[in-house]
Amino acid sequence: MKTEDLLNQIAFIKEIDKVKYIERKTKLFNSDRTENDAEHSWHLALMAIVLAEHSDEPIDILKVVKMVLIHDIVEIDAEDIFIYDEVKNHSNTDEERLAANRIFGLLPKKQAEDFISIWEEFEAGETNEAKFAKSIDRLEPLLQNTSNNGGTWREFGVAYDKVYEKKSVIKNGSKSLWNYAEGLINESVEKGILKKD
Numbered sequence: 001m002k003t004e005d006l007l008n009q010i011a012f013i014k015e016i017d018k019v020k021y022i023e024r025k026t027k028l029f030n031s032d033r034t035e036n037d038a039e040h041s042w043h044l045a046l047m048a049i050v051l052a053e054h055s056d057e058p059i060d061i062l063k064v065v066k067m068v069l070i071h072d073i074v075e076i077d078a079e080d081i082f083i084y085d086e087v088k089n090h091s092n093t094d095e096e097r098l099a100a101n102r103i104f105g106l107l108p109k110k111q112a113e114d115f116i117s118i119w120e121e122f123e124a125g126e127t128n129e130a131k132f133a134k135s136i137d138r139l140e141p142l143l144q145n146t147s148n149n150g151g152t153w154r155e156f157g158v159a160y161d162k163v164y165e166k167k168s169v170i171k172n173g174s175k176s177l178w179n180y181a182e183g184l185i186n187e188s189v190e191k192g193i194l195k196k197d
Contacts, residue, residue, distance in 0.1 A: 002108075004108075005108040008106055008107055008108050009107060009108065009111070011106050012103070012104075012106040012107045015076070015103060015106055016073055016076070016103070018076045019036070019037045019038045019041070019072065019073060019075070019076060020036055020037070020038040021036065022036055022037040022038075022072070022075050022076065022079070022080050023035075023036055023080070024036065024037060024040055024080055024141075025080075025082045025152045025155075025156070026040075026140075026141040026144045026145065026151060026152055027144060027148050027151055027152070028144065029143070029144055029147040029148070030147050030148065031148070035144070037072045037075055037080065040072065040140065041068055041069050041070075041071070041072055042069075043140055044068035044069075044133075044136050044137060044140055045065045045068050045069050047136050047139070047140060048061065048064045048065055048068055048132070048133065048136050049061060049065065051136065051174075051177065052064070052132075054174045054176045054177050055128065055132045055173060055174055056128075056131075056173060056174055056175055057128040057131075057132075058128065059128050059129050059132050060129055063118065063129045064129045064132055064133045064136075066118050067118055067119075067121065067122040067129060067130065067133040068122075068133050068136060068137065070115055070118060070119055070122075071119065071122045071123075071133070071137070073099075073100075073103055073104075073119075074095075074096040074099035074100050074103065074119070075096075075099070076099060076103060077095065077098065077099035077102060077103065078093060078095040078096045078098075078099045079095075081093075082152075082156070083141070083166055084152070084156060084158045084162055084163075084166065096123075100116055100119050100120075101116070104116050104119070122134070125169075125172070128173075131172045131173035132173035132174060133173070134169050134170075134172065134173060135169065135170040135171075135172065135173030135174045135177055135178075136173075138166065138167050138169050138170050138181075139167075139170055139177055139181055142163075142167055142181055142184060142185070143184075145188075146184050146187075146188055146193075149193050150188065150193030150194060153188075153193065153194050153195075154193065157195075158194075159194075159195050159196070159197060160185070160189055160194050160195060160196035160197070161196075161197070163185060163194060164185060167181055167182075167185060
């Protein structure tokens with residue numbers, strides 16, 4: 001056993017406990033309590049496993065699970081950016097890059113490189129695995145908001161066009177999940193829980 005590697009891995013494990021304290025804007029299904037990043041990542045991992053058959057392309061499901069479990073770890077340093085934020089763009093930022101290097105850098109070199117590579121692949125969104133992972137990442141809060149009578153859409157005055165634009169990423173990884181999601185969006189407009197100008 002490499003004692004130094006083990007100590008580095010334990011340091012990483014302790015550091016990522018902070019993910020449990022990062023509150024997201026979205027609330028749990030049928031609830032007033034906001035979800036934290038750890039709950040979000042866990043939920044995405046199970047969703048990916050359950051919904052894998054709906055990927056448009058063949059995928060390595062273990063890689064998808066790794067992506068969704070680590071994609072928000074950078075928020076320990078970079079904070080959670082609300083997807084509908086009008087001030088700060090919800091795309092890969094310099095803060096996230098620094099966070100990835102610091103946090104994953106706690107691991108032994110080879111593991112750190114692997115984690116950074118998986119995180120980068122998710123952010124780029126170009127591989128089959130990344131497309132499907134992003135589909136799942138965009139689907140979960142849609143399900144939450146529809147279960148909460150509009151949830152953050154109502155709370156923050158998010159309009160249909162913005163929701164449609166952000167959620168349309170789902171179709172890059174799964175046409176069937178997108179068809180379902182698009183139906184929920186349109187149904188939300190009909191119910192009056194999502195405003196369409």
